[in-house]
Amino acid sequence: MELKPPKHSYKNKSHMARVELIMPKMGESIMEATILKWVKKEGDAVGLDETILEIATDKVDSEIPSPSAGVIGKILFKENDVVPIGTVIAYIETDASDVAISPAPAAAPAPAVANEAPATSAAPSSVVSTLVVASEPIKSGEDRFYSPLVRSIAKEENISQSQLDQITGSGLGGRVTKRDILEFISQGKPSTASQAPAVSSPVEAPAAKPQAPAISIGGNVEIIEMDRMRKLIADHMVMSKSVSPHVTSFVEIDMTPAVLWRDRVKDSFQKKYGQKITFTPIFVEAVAKAIKDFPMINISVDGTRIIKKNDINIGMAAALPSGNLIVPVIKNADRLNLVGLTYAVNDLADRARQNKLKPEEIQEGTFTITNVGGFGNIMGTPIINQPQVAILATGAIKKKPAVIETPTGDTIGIRHMMFLSLSYDHRVVDGSLGGKFLRRVGDYLEQFDINQNI
Secondary structure: OOOOOOOOOOOOHHHEEEEEEEOOOOOOOOOEEEEEEEOOOOOOEEOOOOEEEEEEOOOOEEEEEOOOOEEEEEEOOOOOOEEEOOOEEEEEEEEHHHHHHOOOOOOOOOOOOOOOOOOOOOOHHHHHHHHHHHHOOEEOOOOOEEOHHHHHHHHHOOOOHHHHHHOOOOOHHHOOOHHHHHHHHHOOOOOOOOOOOOOOOOOOOOOOOOOOOOOOOOOOOOOOOOOHHHHHHHHHHHHHHHHOOEEEEEEEEEOHHHHHHHHHHHHHHHHHHOOOOOOHHHHHHHHHHHHHHOHHHOEEEEOOEEEEOOOOOEEEOEEOOOOOEEOOEEOOHHHOOHHHHHHHHHHHHHHHHOOOOOHHHHOOOOEEEEEHHHHOOOOOOOOOOOOOOEEEEEOOOEEEEEEEEEOOEEEEEEEEEEEEEEEEEOOOOOHHHHHHHHHHHHHHHHOOOOOOOO
């Protein structure tokens, strides 16, 4: 297939250079993204930082800018293709001097592709042609497509074509993703039909992947197809439950000091700072303090290695108008006071609802808070936001009769009570650490300074 003549071309071919447009890493747990729309097509001129395409993950939709001025030379993937991060998705033909000034942004290394042709000094068109062949999805006898990354993993793990065709894909159109094949490997590769029957062994065979029960459709029903984000969220939630053994602990705390303080200052706070103060900044402040006391709650797991995060980046689950959820992240939350946290919480929440978050604003979270109380629920058992190891749910604040300890004896009074729920990964967070951390968050909230000034 010949390239279309570019609308704007450089006369001096010796000074032309080719810039690779890489599928960027959109988050710590994001391994692939879907191409929603190509804003530019082959032959179009593009300026530095001008939008070339729109992509989507289970976290956010995002526009990808051009790393350099030039002309779109070749587009390697179509709209709706699911592409691994670090993969070259297009080439930009540009002046060599421009490349030196505006290099392509750093990205994760592209996945290895078996039998990939080595780079040569041939003309750009011949090099592009070679790379397009290597980047095209590979088709099997079952009329399924497999990405070069999946093919490479299958070759390294000696997975046959028939075994590959048996894997249930969770990607777009049932395509097998990296996660699918790695899960297949971790569960043990079944024998193919051409192999000899297995001999009875005392070693128990790995359990088969659970299958959803068949549903009989009939009667007065309405079938609603999941949207793209809901499908990705569903996949992420199932993955989290299969990866992390979840344990949830609960405490009930007295929020009366914080409630009375907020009631007293909310009008003057908005007048002074132009911001509405909610309870979320108060929750974030307490969690950040507790993480500093118990830093081993601020970790991730990589195989048998524990990755301890020194930055305290707290994500807050925000509901979108569509009903889906997104988790913007407050970076270095421990370095902000209550006013700074209020600005950050309100800004991220507002732009989340308008779908205007930047990719970096949903990345690198180390702990997540979700407010189930916003829906009137008193408590919840949240699912961990991988690759984190804990998530806190804050329940509804309710007036209740409670025992009040005083120097002259115990009394009964009306207090503003709330449940906190902490789900944690029992591989690395034991009940002692999880329980102490949760109690410390509650202590900070109960000890809130009702007399502090704004």
